[in-house]
Amino acid sequence: MRLAFQDFQFDCQELTLSKDGRKISLKEKPAQILALLVTQPEKIHSKSEILEVVWPGRTVTEQVVFQNIGHLRALFGDDAIKTFSKKGYQWQLPLSAVSEQNAAPQMSEQSGSSEAKPTNEQVDVTHEADQQADSVIANKSSNLPWPILAPILIAAAAVAGYLALA
Numbered sequence: 001m002r003l004a005f006q007d008f009q010f011d012c013q014e015l016t017l018s019k020d021g022r023k024i025s026l027k028e029k030p031a032q033i034l035a036l037l038v039t040q041p042e043k044i045h046s047k048s049e050i051l052e053v054v055w056p057g058r059t060v061t062e063q064v065v066f067q068n069i070g071h072l073r074a075l076f077g078d079d080a081i082k083t084f085s086k087k088g089y090q091w092q093l094p095l096s097a098v099s100e101q102n103a104a105p106q107m108s109e110q111s112g113s114s115e116a117k118p119t120n121e122q123v124d125v126t127h128e129a130d131q132q133a134d135s136v137i138a139n140k141s142s143n144l145p146w147p148i149l150a151p152i153l154i155a156a157a158a159v160a161g162y163l164a165l166a
Helices: 028-039 047-054 063-076 100-111 120-141 146-165
Strands: 002-005 008-011 016-019 022-024 081-084 088-091 096-098
Touching: 002 028, 008 028, 016 028, 028 047, 028 063, 028 088, 047 063, 047 088, 063 081
Parallel strands: none
Antiparallel strands: 002 008, 002 096, 008 016, 016 022, 081 088
16 A cells, blocks of 8 residues: 655555655654554554564564654654654654555656666665754754653663673
8 A cells, every 4th residue: 555645655564664765764663663554543642552563573662662762753854753651653744645546657767677776865765864864863862851861761770781781
């Protein structure tokens, strides 16, 4: 299934993203989160649900969800994904289904073959999105209550160190 929003098209099965007919490189985990959010936009997806779907059978912290949501917000804008405190995340942008007939010519015109090759422009878009995500995370972290978070982070680092040694 292909969905369109803003100037983007996202293939939920292939986990591929394009903008204005050009493929945009999107890492696997943010693409999986995007697929979950856009295929069920009416639902609020909890962090634990996202962890189960995207990292099944693995033990990872909820921080990876926050980081990947930040990456998606940097790419699509802060209004794309709404955070519901203590509940989860929900897709906010209007979506429309794209028929395969309309989607295929755009990709073949852009690539000249059935296999799309990355261009410098695609790499630049991804690099820019990564920088924006880092900036968003840095800006949000400056507003965090550090007297409360510092002991939690220290404890998390201690547990991580213990688990690494075990």
